[in-house]
Amino acid sequence: MVLVETRALVKRFGAFTAVDGISFKVERGEVVGFLGPNGAGKSTTMKVIAGFLEPTEGSAYVAGHDSQLDPVAARQRLGYLPEGAPAYPDMTVGAFLEFVAAMRGLSKPTTRERLGELVERIDLAEVWGRRIEALSKGFKRRVGIAQALVHDPDVLILDEPTDGLDPNQKHEMRELIRTLAPNKAIVVSTHILEEVEAICTRAIIIARGKLMADSTPAEILARAPARDPAIQQLVRTTPLEDAFRHITLESAGS
Amino acid sequence: MSKTLLVFRREFAGYFATPLATVFLVVFLAVSAGMTFFVANFFDRGQADMNAFFLWHPWLYLVLMPAIGMRLWAEERRSGTIELLMTLPVRPWQLVVGKWLAAWAFAGLALALSAPLWITVNYLGSPDNGVILACYIGSWLMAGSFLAISACVSALTKNQVLAFIGAVVAGFVFVMAGFDLVLAAVRPWAPDIVVQAIASMSFIGHFQRITDGVLEVPALVFFISLIVFALWLNVQALDARKAA
Ligand SMILES: Nc1ncnc2c1ncn2[C@@H]1O[C@H](COP(=O)(O)OP(=O)(O)OP(=O)(O)O)[C@@H](O)[C@H]1O
Ligand SMILES: [Mg+2]
Numbered sequence A: 001m002v003l004v005e006t007r008a009l010v011k012r013f014g015a016f017t018a019v020d021g022i023s024f025k026v027e028r029g030e031v032v033g034f035l036g037p038n039g040a041g042k043s044t045t046m047k048v049i050a051g052f053l054e055p056t057e058g059s060a061y062v063a064g065h066d067s068q069l070d071p072v073a074a075r076q077r078l079g080y081l082p083e084g085a086p087a088y089p090d091m092t093v094g095a096f097l098e099f100v101a102a103m104r105g106l107s108k109p110t111t112r113e114r115l116g117e118l119v120e121r122i123d124l125a126e127v128w129g130r131r132i133e134a135l136s137k138g139f140k141r142r143v144g145i146a147q148a149l150v151h152d153p154d155v156l157i158l159d160e161p162t163d164g165l166d167p168n169q170k171h172e173m174r175e176l177i178r179t180l181a182p183n184k185a186i187v188v189s190t191h192i193l194e195e196v197e198a199i200c201t202r203a204i205i206i207a208r209g210k211l212m213a214d215s216t217p218a219e220i221l222a223r224a225p226a227r228d229p230a231i232q233q234l235v236r237t238t239p240l241e242d243a244f245r246h247i248t249l250e251s252a253g254s
Numbered sequence B: 001m002s003k004t005l006l007v008f009r010r011e012f013a014g015y016f017a018t019p020l021a022t023v024f025l026v027v028f029l030a031v032s033a034g035m036t037f038f039v040a041n042f043f044d045r046g047q048a049d050m051n052a053f054f055l056w057h058p059w060l061y062l063v064l065m066p067a068i069g070m071r072l073w074a075e076e077r078r079s080g081t082i083e084l085l086m087t088l089p090v091r092p093w094q095l096v097v098g099k100w101l102a103a104w105a106f107a108g109l110a111l112a113l114s115a116p117l118w119i120t121v122n123y124l125g126s127p128d129n130g131v132i133l134a135c136y137i138g139s140w141l142m143a144g145s146f147l148a149i150s151a152c153v154s155a156l157t158k159n160q161v162l163a164f165i166g167a168v169v170a171g172f173v174f175v176m177a178g179f180d181l182v183l184a185a186v187r188p189w190a191p192d193i194v195v196q197a198i199a200s201m202s203f204i205g206h207f208q209r210i211t212d213g214v215l216e217v218p219a220l221v222f223f224i225s226l227i228v229f230a231l232w233l234n235v236q237a238l239d240a241r242k243a244a
Helices: A042-050 A071-076 A093-103 A108-122 A137-149 A167-183 A193-199 A217-221 A239-251 B003-015 B020-039 B057-069 B071-079 B081-085 B092-112 B115-124 B129-154 B160-176 B180-186 B192-200 B203-211 B216-243
Strands: A002-013 A016-027 A031-035 A057-062 A078-081 A155-159 A185-189 A202-207 A210-215
Touching (some): A002 A042, A002 A155, A016 A042, A016 A057, A016 A185, A016 A202, A016 A210, A031 A042, A031 A193, A042 A057, A042 A155, A042 A185, A057 A071, A071 A078, A078 A137, A093 A108, A108 A137, A108 A167, A137 A167, A167 A185, A202 A217, A210 A217, A210 A239, B003 B092, B020 B057, B020 B092, B057 B160, B057 B203, B071 B081, B071 B160, B092 B129, B092 B216, B129 B160, B160 B203, B180 B192
Antiparallel strands (some): A002 A057, A202 A210
C-alpha cells in the first residue's frame, strides 16, 4: 500500500529551482533514507509533502490524500518533524506535547496513554516540566520526535531526526524507527550514511533538486567506483560514502 | 475542545511567559492615565464622564496594538514553529481567529484594568453609565481592528520590528482617513464617492460617534466588518506565503 507519493514535484523560489521533477513512492513497511548534499532540496521536498509549501508543479500525496487539495485528511495521517525540530520555547515539554495532542484531536485518556509510552521510549521524563528554551539540542530534537509520534500516524516524515543526538540516543532512535517500521511508511533525511545501512530499506539520493538514485542501499553500494589501490587515502571513506560522492558529484558535472 | 480555543489558550498564556505583558499593561495604564489627567484635564472639565479617557484611544492604540500584534505570526516564522502549526490537521482560519482572539483578550484585559477610573467617575458625580459602557465596547472593538490589521501584517514577515512598523503605518492610514488634511489632498482629483469612501474608513470618526453616544450601531458594524475583512486577508497572506 502506497502511503507517500510525489508526482513530478517541482518547487521554485523565484527563478531558483529547489526541487526539480521528483517522483517516488513509499509503501507501508518501508524506511526510506533521503540523502543529498546541503541544499539539494531534501527539506523543501519534505515541506511540500507535509503541505507546508505549495508545489510549483506536480503533487504530493499522504495516504492517498493530496497534501494541497485535501490538507486536513493528509495531515491527520502524517507525523512530521521539521528541520531543526522547532517547538515553542516558552512552553514546558509536557504542555507542548499536550497542546499538539489536543490540536490533533486526541482525547485526554488517549493523550495520557500515548505520552506515557513516548516519554519512556524517548526518555523525556527528566525534562517533562522544563521549559523548551532551556533544553539541550538533543533533548529538543527528542521533543520534536515525540510530537511527530503522538497520534501514532501511518506516515512519518522526519527531517534529520538524529542530528544533535548523542551516540546512545542515536542508537535508541534507530531502534525506535526500526520498531515502528513494519506498520508505517517512514522517510528520514540524514547526512549520516551508516544510518542508511542500519535502518533503511531503501535510499533516495537527490542533488540540485534532481533525483539521482532510488534503490536499496546494496544497489547504491554497487555504484561506488572501483578504488585505485595505488592511491593512498588521506581520509578513509566507506564504500557507501564513495557511492554517495560519486552519484552526487557526478550531477555537478565535476 | 475546539482548535480555535486551544490556539487562543496557548497564545494568551504566551503573553504572560515573559515580563513583557506586565510592562505592556503598566505602560498602557500609565499613558492613558497621563493623557486623561494632564493632557485632557480630566478634573478641570468638571464633567462626570470619561471622554477625557477615551479621547486618546485611537492614538494610543495606533502604537500599542501593533506592539501586541507584531509577534503573532512573525515570531512563529522566525522560530520555525509555523511549520509545526501549519502542518497540524486544522484550517488556517482556526489558527488566525485563535491568535487574534488571544491578542484581543489581552487588550481587553488592559482596558478592564482602567475600571478604577470608571468607579472614581461614579464616586465624583453621576455619569451616564450606558454611554461609558458603549465607549468601552467601542474602544475594545477599535483595538480589535488595530490588532486584526497588525496580525495580518505580521503574517507577511519574520521580522517583528518590520511587522510593528508595517502595522503602525497601516493603522495610521485608518486613523488619518477622516482628517480634512487628507481629504483635501484627495478631493481635487478623486471623484466624490472616493472621498466619501476614504472619509468613511476613519477610525476616529467612527469612534467619536460611539463616544458621543449617538448612532453607534453603524460604527460598531464598521469595526466588526473591518476585523472580519482583516482576518480574511490574514488567511490569504498565509496562503500566499505557501506558494512563495
Ligand atoms: N524559502 C526559500 N526561499 C528561497 N530559497 C530557498 C527557500 N527555502 C529553501 N531554499 C533554497 O532551496 C535549496 C534547497 O534547500 P533545502 O533546505 O531543501 O536543502 P536540503 O537538501 O534540506 O539541505 P540541508 O542538507 O542543508 O538541510 C537551497 O539552495 C535553499 O537555499
Ligand atoms: Mg534540510
